[in-house]
Amino acid sequence: MVIIREISHEDNFENLYSTRIKHPIVLTPGPKEADNIRYLNQQFFFQNRLDPITMSAFTNDMIDRLCRSDSYPNNFKTKVYRKAEIFLNLAGAWESVFGSEQDELFYQAYRVLSELRGSTLYLNLISEALDLLSSDLKKAVSLMWAFIDEQGIVDEHRAYKLIEENATRKHFEHDGILVVGFNHLSAVQVDMFNHISSYMDVIITLPKGIMNNLTRFDWPMWLEQDETLINLQSKDDDKNKKKLIDTRQPHKSEVFAQNRLGDVIGETFSDTIILLKDEIEMADLLELPFVNYDARISNDIYSERINNLYEEIRSKKLKTPDEYRLFIKLKIKESLIKQSDDPSTFVDIKAAYLFHQVLNNLEKEYIGNVTLTDFILRVIKNVCLLNAPRSSTVSYTGQGVKKCEVLSINDLKLKRLESVNLIIKRDFLPFGISFDASNRELVSFLSTIGPIKNTSLNNRINLCWLLMSLDADPKNRILIEVGAKDLGAELLQFLNIEVKETILSNSEIKEIRKDNSRKYDGKVNKYSATLIQTYLDCPKKFEEVYYYQNKNFPKLKSDLLANALGILEHEIIAHFYERNTDNISEDQIREISKELLSKFIINQNICLSEIKFQTHLNELVINSLNGIKVVGLLKNHLPGYNFEFEFNISSEQYAGSVDLLIYNESDFFIFDFKRSQSGASSHSELLRFESIQLPFYQMVTENSKKIPCNGYGYIVLNNLNESVHLFSSLSSDKIKIPGKIKDISTEDWGGYREKFKDFFANVKNEIVESFETKDLMAFPKKQITCEYCPAKLYCTYEGKHEKS
Secondary structure, three states, X not given: OEXXXXXXXXXXXXXXXXXXXXXXXXXEOOHHHHHHHHHHOHHHHHHOOOOOEEHHHHHHHHXXXXXXXXXXXXXXXXXXXXXXXXXXXHHHHHHHHXXXXXXXXXXXXXXXXXXXXXXXXXHHHHHHHHOOOOHHHHHXXXXXXXXXXXXXXXXXXXXXXXXXXXXXXXXXXXXXXXXXXXXXXXXXXXXXXXXXXXXXXXXXXXXXXXXXXXOOOOHHHHOOEOHHHOEOOOHHHHXXXXXXXXXXXXXXXXXXXXXXXXXXXXXXXXXXXXXXOOOOOHHHHHOOOOEEEEEEEEOOOOHHHHHHHHHHHHHHXXXXXXXXXXXXXXXXXXXXXXXXXXXXXXXXXXXXXXXXXXXXXHHHHOOOOOOOOHHHHHHHHHHHHHHOOOEEEEEEEOOOOEEOEEEEHHHOOOOOEOOEEEEEOHHHOOOOOOOOOOOHHHHHHHOOOOOOOXXXXXXXXXXXXXXXXXXXXXXXXXXXXXXXXXXXXXXXXXXXXXXXXXXXXXXXXXXXXXXXXXXXXXXXXXXXXXXXXXXXXXXXXXXXXXXXXXXXXXXXXXXXXXXXXXXXXXXXXXHHXXXXXXXXXXXXXXXXXXXXXXXXXXXXXOOOOHHHHHHHXXXXXXXXXXXHHHHHHHHHHOOOOEEEEEEEOOOOOEEOEEEEEEEOOOOEEEEEEEOOXXXXXXXXXXXXXXXXXXXXXXXXXXXXXXXXXXXXXXXXXXXXXHOEEEEEHHHHOOOOOOOXXXXXXXXXXXXXXXXXXXXXXXXXXXXXXXXXXXXXXOOOOOHHHHOOOOOOOOOOOOOOOOOO
């Protein structure tokens, strides 16, 4: 039978099983929880010859046992396949049935397949779910399902099904199963344990206090437990469970008004700092400068390199695996040469090796000749992302002499902690609920046949583990950031934390809310290149940004946006130009870059891993070196000219800033720094006014300076050869810099400038009329315009509009 036991640290492991279980299998979610359990009672585990194992190890061990028995099906593989391996197998069969042009259907079908195979072990229920899909999607999912079965692939679903169908007591060396430390069991795991419990006891442990928070959709409610054996906590326990946290002054917490924690933490000694968030990142560590500690950092450290390499391979238009391999080998060779000077290059080598390895595996599984279509390259990229390592351990040494352990809420299962500083910040608050599914109707149906993952329940269980982990100790402190009370009232109530209203009221802290009232501003006060370009890119996006004043673009906390890095690069280039660009060493640039980057991420409270910090630092150094090189060349080619960085072109009618203006009494040149080729427009886009930034700067600066512009260009900092420049033939001979340079005759150059003035006047008239009509259609010039568009919630654009 299944027995649910609520546990606390006072429970001994001997008391967790019934008298019928003498030698159980102890199952944990992962190695971290297994280590914590061993640490709690090492003597008990040693004396009873027990060792906690992960669910993954249990599955592989059971499949191995079944393989050695007569009951294991002969047509099934003998190992449990990972997601990446299944992905490759499915992609290998896809094109032969649907063709590569159906790549979006492939990814949609794979997502639905994953949902279905994780929802139940019983196929008769799956057939009902398939009827909810469109005909194409149903066909695709059915094909994938049949292919997995016919090939004998053992994924999580098939592994649990085989264990359920074939495992009997004789296959176990143990007489029961103890499941400890899980926040979530999937529907297929629940099905498997329900079946196994018919002939052996399965004890599922939960932290004390969580049973009162369950709904009928949560996974413990789907376990077929004996109601008489459920160990529900008593009312007295409920009163006492929140007393585990004992602050120096009961029911009162200290509040800090800044994000920089060092001064607050440094006041008192603490063995442990707990950050109430899922994962600790580099930005968190930078806020604690006065302590030394080792922290386990979990980060996706390879995704950026994998995506960049994927785009580079696509741009090369490689067709055969041999061309692909040659390119990858050259990339690895280049990285190996750099590695002696820059150890972080190992990430590039690993990413390239992943691409090479995945292609070899793909060729083994693929049906027919492998041609590197866009679909296949995208498959390779996704498999590389699945196979890439996800975590690392960072040893961080601050400037002080104190030493303490820094933990996230995910690290606290089954640990005993004393002398703790618990940090609650506004951007860390749990208790959120997320929902992500490709087919909501399907998920609604699946919730009737099994549990659906509940992030709110997961957060509550984590908080219960937290309460269990903290012993009643007068040294424990709870530090709450100003403003957290309004955003996390439910959390503070759960932790039994009370803060006086007068402490939390702070006029500088404003609650961020979405204003649903949509009012037109009425007119455009100043025209900028960004305003005009936004209108040309998509009128609907322009409406949201400039009519409704909604400029809230999404921002990832775990990374820096390109414009922030660009600002830093401009500062570095200007800094060294003023100090003579001819004698600048790379070490000097690295030193300044590191200082500016560190200050920026601390001041902006950006979460940044050590790996990403080093990656961005290397980018800053390389791009700044290239920028300084080009500025030096321009200085040599244009003697007697003045160089002005961040030249302000603002006036009553116009707004903007030119990255670099080079001028004398008779003419001037304009240059804009771009971090990569994607930011630089082509010659044709400039000449057709599809990109208006530089023509706009030219027109406004000519009005201001009263002298003509004889050329402008984009300087691409990460690859100077990709820079794009337009020069009048009067100037092109004397300016020799890297990049794609187009000469325009003096006559055509003058006509081009006048033509832009007419174009700009027409666009202004359109914008003025649009404020009056208030009827702007969504028509993005490029699909990427939609990705971070603030109008996305209200826009109904589906790629069907045609510009009239």
